[in-house]
Amino acid sequence: MYKSSKFEEKDAQKVGAFMQAHPFITLIGFDGICPVATQVPVQVYQDEQGLRIVGHVMKKTDHHEAYARNENVLALFTGAHAYVSASVYENPAVASTWNYSSVQAKGKIRLMDEAETREVIKQLTNSYEDPATSKAAFHRMTDDYIEKNLKAISGFEIRVEHLANVFKLSQNHTETNRKQIIENLEQHGDADAQQVALEMKKRL
Template identity: 75%
Template sequence: MYKSSIFEEKDADKVLAFMQAHSFVTLIGYDGIYPVATQIPVHIYHNEHEIRIVGHIMKKTDHYQAFAKNENVLALFTGAHSYISASSYQEPAVASTWNYSAVQAKGKIRLMNDDETREVIKHLTNSYEDPSKSPAAFHKMTDDYINKNLKAISGFEIRVEELNNVFKLSQNHPNANREKIVANLTQSNDKNAQEVAREMKEML
């Protein structure tokens, strides 16, 4: 990760909120030869002592085999990003750049048993489906269907040991440049650019 103190968010609550808002992560491990990765939705649990990342993966995959061999993993949380043209600057004859936000969580993964995995799937499903109304709610599935599919997946829990972030939003520029960048990004049809503009505006 590109680390610079000027781009680091010091407020732990804001970092956690970002993780929860961008919880479709890239989960990365190492199989002894190559890095392996998968993209999955997760839930983040926290208290004053620790942060845990919980989700599930398919068993017959390279990443499952890697996680079973090597418990050290990296979860990458990514937010909006956008090209920043130096034409926005008061002195534009310099390099352009890219603004973005990201959090990297390093920790040790524990693969779960069937009972734990069932609870993970139940919680995930009921987070997106209304249990009282949705025909796709967890309790609408038959036990035979659930048990059959549980054989193919494994829940997991990551206890976060190291958390790093970069919220690169032109903090190293004078306000005049930042205001012009926000104005230009706001006019873009790109939703990423508009989101970066919104985040920058909050910091001005």
């Protein structure tokens, strides 16, 4: 991970909030020969047991086999990113760059049994579907359907042992440059540029 004290978020609550806001992660492991990765939705818990990341993966895949073989994994949380053109700087004759936000969580993964996996799916589904009103709520699925699908997946829990982050939002630039970068990003139509501009405004 790119490390610079200028771009490191020291507030643990803000880092935790970022992880909660970006729960579709890249989960990376190692099978003994090559890195393996998959994109999965997760839930993040902070309690007396520490920081935990919970989700599920498909069985009989390269990543599932790697996680079973090697418990050491990396969970990558990513946010909005945007190209920053040096053309808007006070001195534009320098390199352009890229602004982005990212959190890396390293820890040990534990694959779950069927009963635990069922609870993971229930909690995840009910966090996005209103159990009281949604036709897709967990309790509306038949037991046969749930049991059939549970055989193909495994829940997991990662106990986080190390967190690192980069919130690179032009903190190393003058206020004038930062304001001009924000104005330039706001003129772009894509959502990422707009979000990066918003995050930069919070830090002015």
